[in-house]
Amino acid sequence: MIDMYQEELLEHYKSPRNSGKIENPSVEFHDTNPLCGDEVTVTAKIKNNIVKNLKFESRGCAISVASASKLSEQIKGKTVNEVLKLDNQFVLDLVGVPISAMRLKCALLSLKAIQKAIIQYKEK
Amino acid sequence: MKQLLDLKSDFPILSQKVNGKQLIYLDNSATSQKPQKVIDSITEYYSKYNSNVHRAIHKLGEQATLKYEEAHEKVANFINASKEEIIFTRNTTESINLLSHSLQISKKHNIIVTEMEHHSNLVPWQQICKETGAELRFIPIDKDGKLNLKKIPINNNTRVVSVAHVSNVLGTINPIKELSKMVHQYNALFVVDGAQSVPHMKVDVKDLNMDFLAFSGHKMLGPTGIGVLYGKKELLKKLHPFLTGGGMISDVKKDVSEWADIPNKFEAGTPNIEGAIALGAAVDYLENIDMDEINKNVKDLVSYLMKRLLELDNISIYGPENGDRTALVSFNLLDIHPHDVAEILDKEGVAIRAGHMCAKPLMDILGVNAVCRASPYFYNTKEDIDHLIKSLKKVQEVFAK
Numbered sequence: 001m002i003d004m005y006q007e008e009l010l011e012h013y014k015s016p017r018n019s020g021k022i023e024n025p026s027v028e029f030h031d032t033n034p035l036c037g038d039e040v041t042v043t044a045k046i047k048n049n050i051v052k053n054l055k056f057e058s059r060g061c062a063i064s065v066a067s068a069s070k071l072s073e074q075i076k077g078k079t080v081n082e083v084l085k086l087d088n089q090f091v092l093d094l095v096g097v098p099i100s101a102m103r104l105k106c107a108l109l110s111l112k113a114i115q116k117a118i119i120q121y122k123e124k
Numbered sequence: 125m126k127q128l129l130d131l132k133s134d135f136p137i138l139s140q141k142v143n144g145k146q147l148i149y150l151d152n153s154a155t156s157q158k159p160q161k162v163i164d165s166i167t168e169y170y171s172k173y174n175s176n177v178h179r180a181i182h183k184l185g186e187q188a189t190l191k192y193e194e195a196h197e198k199v200a201n202f203i204n205a206s207k208e209e210i211i212f213t214r215n216t217t218e219s220i221n222l223l224s225h226s227l228q229i230s231k232k233h234n235i236i237v238t239e240m241e242h243h244s245n246l247v248p249w250q251q252i253c254k255e256t257g258a259e260l261r262f263i264p265i266d267k268d269g270k271l272n273l274k275k276i277p278i279n280n281n282t283r284v285v286s287v288a289h290v291s292n293v294l295g296t297i298n299p300i301k302e303l304s305k306m307v308h309q310y311n312a313l314f315v316v317d318g319a320q321s322v323p324h325m326k327v328d329v330k331d332l333n334m335d336f337l338a339f340s341g342h343k344m345l346g347p348t349g350i351g352v353l354y355g356k357k358e359l360l361k362k363l364h365p366f367l368t369g370g371g372m373i374s375d376v377k378k379d380v381s382e383w384a385d386i387p388n389k390f391e392a393g394t395p396n397i398e399g400a401i402a403l404g405a406a407v408d409y410l411e412n413i414d415m416d417e418i419n420k421n422v423k424d425l426v427s428y429l430m431k432r433l434l435e436l437d438n439i440s441i442y443g444p445e446n447g448d449r450t451a452l453v454s455f456n457l458l459d460i461h462p463h464d465v466a467e468i469l470d471k472e473g474v475a476i477r478a479g480h481m482c483a484k485p486l487m488d489i490l491g492v493n494a495v496c497r498a499s500p501y502f503y504n505t506k507e508d509i510d511h512l513i514k515s516l517k518k519v520q521e522v523f524a525k
Contacts, residue, residue: 004467005522037480037493038463059493061461062523106463 004097005062013062018055018072027124029117033105038064042113046121049080056110063095063103068110070094080118086111131413131503134159138503145473148508153292153320153452153499154477155342158406162345165405169398177397178371192397195404196387199352202407203337204328209360211353211390212400216319217244219338219353220286222366222390223315224248231257233283236312238263238271238298239489240291243482245317245338249286258283265489269294269443273302282312289321293481293495294443295426295452297321304333313359319343320451323501324422326415329354341399345406350399353390360386367392418502422450425500425509429453432513438520442490452499454481457516460523462496468522472515 021028025043032039038060045053054075056068071091075083091111092099099107132138135157140147149157169191175184177192196210213219229235235249239262253260261277269291278285285307290297300316307314315336318327322337323344329337334354341350355363365372365383372392375382383389410418427446430453433439438458443449457465462478469476477497480487487493498512 005464007525010523010525035479037484037487038461039493061463063463100467103463103467 004099004103006097009066009095009097010062012066012069016056016058016065016069018053018069018076019057020055021057022053022055027117027121029113029120031109031113031116033060033064033109035105038106038109040064040068040109040113042110042117044114044117044121046080046118051075051078051080051083051118054114056113058110060109061103061106063099064106064109067091067095067107071110071114075114080122083118084115086115131159132505134161134409135503136160136163142473142475143471145471148474148504148511150498150500150504150508150512151475151477152323152501152504153343153497155348156323156345156501157503158345158347159409161409162347162402162405165402166347166398169401174398176394188397191401191404192395195400198404198407202411203322203354204330205354206357208386209354209357211355211360211387212395213338213351213353214349214396215244215340215342215351216242216317216338217248217351219351220245220315220317221248222353223284223336223338223355224252226363226366226390227284227313228364229253229256229258229283232281234259234261234277234279234281236261236263236276236278236282236285238287239265240269240271240294240296240486241286241288241483242292242317242319243484244319245286245288245315246485249284263287265294265486268445268448269296270448271296271298271303273299273306276303276306278306278310278312280310282307282310284313284315286315286317288317288319289327290324290451291443291486292320292452293454293483293486293490293497295449295454296444297448297450300332300334308333323410324451325419335359341403341406344403345409346403347399350396350403352403355386357386360390363390365389365392369393371395413502419450421502422500425504425506426450426453428506429498429500429509429512432509433516436513436516436520442495452497454495454497456492456495457520457523460519462494464523465496465516465519468519469512469515472511472518474512474515476512 022043026046028043030041041057058065173184173187175188177189197207200207200210264272266272313335316334318339322339337354342348369392374384440456442454466478
């Protein structure tokens, strides 16, 4: 009945992977979803253009927290350019449940944040 | 209260199903639904007498002008003002922007708002203070979500005190009469944001001694895009125009113009004619029920809503106790984000609002990013609230998995 809130997604919400902050990160970026006030801070360690480690500190809904959690597992080990190429569909496939139009921004907040972080890193 | 229960059938939108469930609309603080009579007034305007108002010398123009003028009069009577004291704007936000730009704020002034304001009664003042160097001050709120009247930072340099009549997050009914007295002792101007009060209660601008009152048509059965700014005649006459151009002049030369009388001075350009006429129809509908009856009905529903919400485990409710509040109840379920609550309620046919409610400074004070808000209007019933509570229990079950 309630497709969006499947057990697996809720499990990521309750125990998000790679949650918190990395000490002495290569880059740190804070982003918000002005529509709902969701917040995410991403910290990442980048070495030889590879994302060695990253953490999301999320304050938000199940969709935004779970998508950050699932995304974090995928991004580790990718090059910065690979991360920049990830598109919205990648995250939606990862989340794997139907996302309504009003909730797209929640699902995509973490991807936007890590991509902005990497752009900031590259500009350094 | 019983006689009001039948009114749902006046609102065609309410009979539909969403997501296969009967729609229970509890997002009235965002916008109310519209009765058939209001919808009809719009189609009637466009199918029978659509024409631009004021200078038309033909039958349709005359009819449109008379109806547009009549709308001013209906709204004026509704709040115990006179016709020329009613300025039609787009909404509460525009009404307050008009004021903030027309009041000639200067560096020596301070402006006072409260910590519970909607962005519409905060950001325009914030901006005008930035532009002029005036100081923005706040009346703090206490733990119960009421204004702390002992800490009003007013002095002889206070130009404006602008306060929500009813908080769109806390539901608090602010003591307007008391505030008005204090503000006028300092010769400051008293502005009231009535967006959440005018739909629910008899607001008498004379009795409450307001200098200005801003509100929106769409929260009181009217269409979107029509709002009101009431101002005392003698004050409006002194105020500078906000927008200039067609319709607001009495004479124009190549290098200089003279302004029309109030309210036209503040209604530049072709106005929202059908919006004004439909707002007039909305006022007729409300007065036909009686505002005191509506007030009592909504307060009863809010107090029932509070009582039922308190039966739930792990819930935080924001704002004052029953009696000092109306219109809405904001709450949070422990460890469940308001967006998730609203999404699951939607699957059950129940529409509420979730988010920061356009009151971010207040969210910071409450220590949350967002809240859930359920806001009944007179056409809602206790059964609607029962359905909401049942659905909230489902939300908690989903997250307990």
